[in-house]
Amino acid sequence: MDSTADAVSQKMSLAARAYEILRHRLIMLDIAPGDPINEAALSAELDVGRTPIREALKRLESDHLVVSYPRRGTFASNVDLKDLSTISEMREVLEPIAARKAARNITPERRRAFEATIADLRELKETDEPRALMERDLEVHRLIYSSVDNPHLMETLVRLDDLATRIWCLVIPRIPDLIGHIREHIDLLEAILEGKESAVEAHAAEHVRDFDTTLRAALR
Structure with a gap:
């Protein structure tokens, strides 16, 4: 060079x-x-x-x-809460696709990463700081996105998740069960490891809907 x-x-x-x-x-x-x-x-x-x-x-x-x-x-940029609907609309379509592709693309190295993440999620405690919990939430999503083997899909998902996370961080004090929301990923990650494509799609879509519902309740 x-x-x-x-x-x-x-x-x-x-x-x-x-x-x-x-x-x-x-x-x-x-x-x-x-x-x-x-x-x-x-x-x-x-x-x-x-x-x-x-x-x-x-x-x-x-x-x-x-x-x-x-x-x-x-x-x-300002956090525009009106964007929640459009962000959730796109994520509800794309997150199941990402989860299904991740289930198809499991390698031994990725399996170890998913298993380690599941173990970490099980160790979360109610006393953990909200910041640490949000960092864990980001890591889980990035792990799934990195397994889709589609750079265009990954880039779109990361961008949407970033915008969703900003809204999430804005209302953390009003979230009654933050740790419960993050632990929801365990079922999704386990289904990905088992290669259950229909199950992972359902889990991913449900997680996005739960996220949207939780935020709307916190914003009232």
């Missing part, structure tokens, strides 16, 4: 790292909706140049996680 190609690769790596860090902060509301994004401060904190930060922000804007205004700057 020549020096020019090496420099381009390094810049892409830095931008990807910045993107992943900022995306996680945005979906977990560590950067609150409406907060300004300070490129200079982020550049110093993450020890990367302004260019990788800007490239990361462009990707985040396409993900609907930030919004840019001419002469005003870039801000964390």
